[in-house]
Amino acid sequence: MILSRPRAVLFDLDGTLINTAPEFVHIAAELRREAALPVMDTQTIWQSVSDGAIGMVQAALEISASDPSFEFWRQRFLDHYESGLGALSKPYPGMRELISSLGSHGVPWGIVTNKLARFAVPLMTLMSFTPSAEIVLTPDDVVRPKPDPESLLLACEKLQCSVSDTIFIGDHRRDIDAGIASGCQTIAASYGYLADGESAQDWGADAIAASSLELRTLIEDLLV
Known part of the structure; x- marks a missing residue:
């Protein structure tokens, strides 16, 4: 057409x-810090933004949605995002x-x-x-x-x-x-x-x- x-x-x-990716990259870094994980390549998070919170948490912490801790981390992700909404987006x-x-x-x-x-x-x-x-x-x-x-x-x-x-x-x-x-x-x-x-x-x-x-x-x- x-x-x-x-x-x-x-x-x-x-x-x-x-x-909005810079915001999510920042949140992913915060989650990894809270989980005592090493720094991750930001491109990994950048490429998962379209997959929503579930996809970004999976990518950020390298866990599956069936992991017993997944829901805890998904909620942490959403809490971080809501508290700083728009701060790094443009x-x-x-x-x-x-x-x-x-x-x-x-x-x-x-x-x-x-x-x-x-x-x-x-x-x-x-x-x-x-x-x-x-x-x-x-x-x-x-x-x-x-x-x-x-x-x-x-x-x-x-x-x-x-x-x-x-x-x-x-x-x-x-x-x-x-x-x-x-x-x-x-x-x-x-x-x-x-x-x-x-x-x-x-x-x-x-x-x-x-x-x-x-x-x-x-x-x-x-x-x-």
């Missing part, structure tokens, strides 16, 4: 609109400008994320995105989160925009799978948190943005 001028634009959150370069461009062209935008509302909503506020975002959908709003298309279909319904006129951008295969299943136009953000050896070329997206600045240009060119 060739991308066409959108009537709405939806973003994944972590690894697409906001770079929008990717060009994203504020892109959001401004969408507004000036009358194109509504929003977030469709698998991040829990208790973290996603305040993070959006901390990053000063909340006033202009038309919608923020999280797993708390649906029965089946991404890769199921339910959240994207709900977002389009709430925005009163057809899926074919909506662009969805994400940095994980599940994002693109959800976008394709919903009928949205899709852009893979290959600058996000891809696992080692993974290629966004394999996801079947309509377009790929290798950087956030490239994404900005790609979208803004469609608005002209």
Whole structure:
């Protein structure tokens, strides 16, 4: 599919609109310190961000979810994250400008994320995105989160925009799978948190943005 001028634009959150990885790298280091483990290569955590708290705890402490101590460490992870939410996160370069461009062209935008509302909503506020975002959908709003298309279909319904006129951008295969299943136009953000050896070329997206600045240009060119 060739991308066409959108009537709405939806973003994944972590690894697409906001770079949250530095926060998670810091938390992973704290958990390893508490567990008396040696320092870990930060790239290991960076590549597990899209796997959520479960995946990051597994990567940080090198334990499985079936480990008797796993739930304790998962809760420690969430406690650390909540207490320092947003401290080390920031929008990717060009994203504020892109959001401004969408507004000036009358194109509504929003977030469709698998991040829990208790973290996603305040993070959006901390990053000063909340006033202009038309919608923020999280797993708390649906029965089946991404890769199921339910959240994207709900977002389009709430925005009163057809899926074919909506662009969805994400940095994980599940994002693109959800976008394709919903009928949205899709852009893979290959600058996000891809696992080692993974290629966004394999996801079947309509377009790929290798950087956030490239994404900005790609979208803004469609608005002209």
